[in-house]
Amino acid sequence: MALARIARNSYRRSSGSSSRPNYSTEKDLLCEGPPAPRIQPPITANLSKPLPQTSMMTGGSSSTFIPSTNFWSRGLKTSPLARFGQAERVPLEEYEGPPTKYPTLEATKPGEKPRVVVLGSGWAACRFLKGIDTRLYDVVCISPRNHMVFTPLLASTCVGTLEFRSVAEPVSQIQVALAKDPNSYFFLASCTGLDTDKHEVYCETVSDGKLSEEPYRFKVAYDKLVIASGSEPLTFGIKGVKEHAFFLREVSHAQEIRKKLLLNLMLSQNPGISEEEKERLLHCVVIGGGPTGVEFSGELSDFITRDVRQRYAHVKNYIRVTLIEANEILSSFDVGLRQYATKHLTKYGVRLVRGVVKEVHSDKIVLSDGSDVPYGLLVWSTGVGPSEFVKSLNLPKSPGGRIGVDEWLRVPAAEDVFALGDCAGFLEQVGKPVLPALAQVAERQGKFLVELFNRIAKQEAGKAFSAKEVPLGDPFVYKHLGSMASVGDS
Numbered sequence: 281m282a283l284a285r286i287a288r289n290s291y292r293r294s295s296g297s298s299s300r301p302n303y304s305t306e307k308d309l310l311c312e313g314p315p316a317p318r319i320q321p322p323i324t325a326n327l328s329k330p331l332p333q334t335s336m337m338t339g340g341s342s343s344t345f346i347p348s349t350n351f352w353s354r355g356l357k358t359s360p361l362a363r364f365g366q367a368e369r370v371p372l373e374e375y376e377g378p379p380t381k382y383p384t385l386e387a388t389k390p391g392e393k394p395r396v397v398v399l400g401s402g403w404a405a406c407r408f409l410k411g412i413d414t415r416l417y418d419v420v421c422i423s424p425r426n427h428m429v430f431t432p433l434l435a436s437t438c439v440g441t442l443e444f445r446s447v448a449e450p451v452s453q454i455q456v457a458l459a460k461d462p463n464s465y466f467f468l469a470s471c472t473g474l475d476t477d478k479h480e481v482y483c484e485t486v487s488d489g490k491l492s493e494e495p496y497r498f499k500v501a502y503d504k505l506v507i508a509s510g511s512e513p514l515t516f517g518i519k520g521v522k523e524h525a526f527f528l529r530e531v532s533h534a535q536e537i538r539k540k541l542l543l544n545l546m547l548s549q550n551p552g553i554s555e556e557e558k559e560r561l562l563h564c565v566v567i568g569g570g571p572t573g574v575e576f577s578g579e580l581s582d583f584i585t586r587d588v589r590q591r592y593a594h595v596k597n598y599i600r601v602t603l604i605e606a607n608e609i610l611s612s613f614d615v616g617l618r619q620y621a622t623k624h625l626t627k628y629g630v631r632l633v634r635g636v637v638k639e640v641h642s643d644k645i646v647l648s649d650g651s652d653v654p655y656g657l658l659v660w661s662t663g664v665g666p667s668e669f670v671k672s673l674n675l676p677k678s679p680g681g682r683i684g685v686d687e688w689l690r691v692p693a694a695e696d697v698f699a700l701g702d703c704a705g706f707l708e709q710v711g712k713p714v715l716p717a718l719a720q721v722a723e724r725q726g727k728f729l730v731e732l733f734n735r736i737a738k739q740e741a742g743k744a745f746s747a748k749e750v751p752l753g754d755p756f757v758y759k760h761l762g763s764m765a766s767v768g769d770s
Contacts, residue, residue, distance in 0.1 A: 385420070385465075387479065387501040387744070393418045393463070394742035396733065397481060397500055399471050400508035401425050401451050403719045404701030407726025408506055408733075409455040416737035418463040419455060420500055424470045424486045426451055429531055431719060432764075435576040437534040438541070439583035444531050471509065472497070474673060476694035479744050481505065503744040504696050504733065507683060508726070511664035511702035511717055520640030525660035528572055537659065544656045545588070548595045560643060561656035562599040567637055567645075568661035569605030570612075571765040574621060576659055577603045578768030581628045602631045602653065610765060612716075624767045664717050670703050678705030678714055686710055687755030689729050696744055700725040715758055728756045 388395050394417055398405050401423035412419055427448045436442040451466055452459040458466040469483040479502050485495045513529065515521040526537050544561045547553070553561075564580055566573045580601045589596045603609065603625065609632065610618050626632060636648040644654045666681040676684035676693050682705035683691060689704065691697040701722040705714040715721045732752060733742075741747040 382482075383498040384480075385498070385500040388418070388503060394503035394737065394744075395420060395463075395501070396504045396506060396742075397422065397502035398506045398508060399423070399481070400510055400701070400703075401428055402508060402510045402701060402722065403428070403431075404722035404726040405506070405508035406449075406451065406454050407723045408508065408700075408730045409451065409458075411727065411730035411734070412455065413734045413737065414455075414457040414461060414464065416734065417504075417742060418461065419457055420465050420467065420502075421451055421455070421458055422467045422469050422471055422481065422483055422500065423451070424468065425530070426466065426468055427531075428454060429529075431529070432575075434528060434531070434534055435572065435579045435766075437531070438528070438537045438576065439579050440538070440587070441579065441582070444535060447534075448531050467498075467500070469498075471669060474505070474694075474697075476697055479503070479505075479696065502696070503742060505698065506729065507691075507697065507699040507703060508701045508722075509667060509669055509703050511670075512667045513660060514663045514665045515660070516662070518637055518640060520642075521637075521660055524640050524642050525567070525658045527660055528576060529664075537657070540657050541583075545592050545595065545599075548598065549592070558595060558598045559600075560654040562595060563653075563655050564599070564601045564657045564659070565645065565653060565655040566601070566603045566659045566661065567605075568663070569603060569607070569609030569632075570661060570663065571610065571763070572661040573603060573605070573659070574609055574625070575766050576661065577601055577625060577630045578628075578766055581625065581630055582768045584629065600631065601629060602633055604633045604635050604637065604647075604653075606634065606636050613763065613765070621765070621767050628768060664702060666703065676707060678707055680705060680714055682714065687712070688732065688752050689725060689756055696747070698729060700729055718763075720761065720763075721758060724758060725756065 396412065396417045396419050398409060398419065398421045401421065405421070405423070406428040409419065409421060427450050430447040430449070433442055433447045437444050437447055455464075457464040467483065467485075469485045471481050472484050473482040474480070475482070480499050481502065482497065482499055484497050487495045513527045526540070527533050528537065541564070548558045548561045566577050566580075584596075584599055584601070588599055592599075608618055608622075609625075610621055613621075622632065633653075635651075637645055638648045639646040640658065644652045645658065646652055670683055671681060673683065675691055675697075678684040683699040683703055684707035685699050685704050686692055686707065687710060689698050689700050691699055692707070702717040704725075706712040735753065736742055736747050736750055739750050741750040
């Protein structure tokens, strides 16, 4: 029945579109058509019986095949592309067949440069990418984000102090080899698993849900693997946080916060809005008194003073900012700095509340003492923890659940695997404390590791399984240079 639909649809469309070009041979298509993309969705349907040629070729060539030899020059193991341009999609459940073969970026061959695969595009990953010697290595970066975010200034973009493009730098500009070198690539994808024995990573492409292309999977072989996949916001399992709160870690988060803030300001001016509803819509609540929460509260205070009183004068007396923290704000700072920040924020209208969130609803939060706090905008910044990807890896873990590493940022249980940044921490037997999840730490680790990699390659130990006897030099030592947090310009 499915084959009949394919043949019928192919005949109907081909007979009504005689102006469509007729590629009679594969050779013509490969010579005249556009170049094949690097990686396309694999063939996931395997017919139990081969389809007859006539059912697919009625009315001219309605199918396009690109042979696997066209992809070998790019290191792909299988031909990932087969299109039936005029055929209806048939549900995969109707077929049964052998397991799917994923497109693969194959292992490097003798005489080729070793390949370094970097997972992530944050501070640690980008500092590593910036310093890697591409005369010694081919580089593949895999990340669901194609840019680095300058996180210290992210809060300023939420209220228009800075534009979004000011805090984002494309990865291909940080390491130009990703865009120019023939064997270096950037793949917009998420890593879903590792095979440390085969030296392969398993990936799935990223889709925003609006594109017609469905996510598909592929594999990438590596000689050296650098895991710098970052972390995720901590929610402590509190009900309703993920559904109703905004986080502040990506440019997209800042865009959503700005949109929500401006929308509430405009909605509050509409006729028929009660006084109580105006107060709720214009109540901005920030959970977490760390640097991110304090900086965002300060930016909101400036926004109220600088913009709201001039552009939204009808509701200027309704907008408020509340910062909720279980203990003191900026607990990692000196006492004098904490007191100064508290005094400054309070002076310019930020209400500081000590409390613990018990539950989050769409229009209010419930504190542990039973009190309700209505809100129109809720921003959650209570720290970060290991991501679900890091939790899923069968690798040793440090205290707190990060990937365990030694003094040279190696993962002891997996040869040629390194980890750094927010996703990594020293193993307990190393005898060093787990470093804080700060950009300063990640940047310093990236600088240390890339210098180590360049030294290894110069000793001809960049290939897989070749660095066992190579001296690594001094271990990584972190020296804190200080912390800074902005509390606003008012």
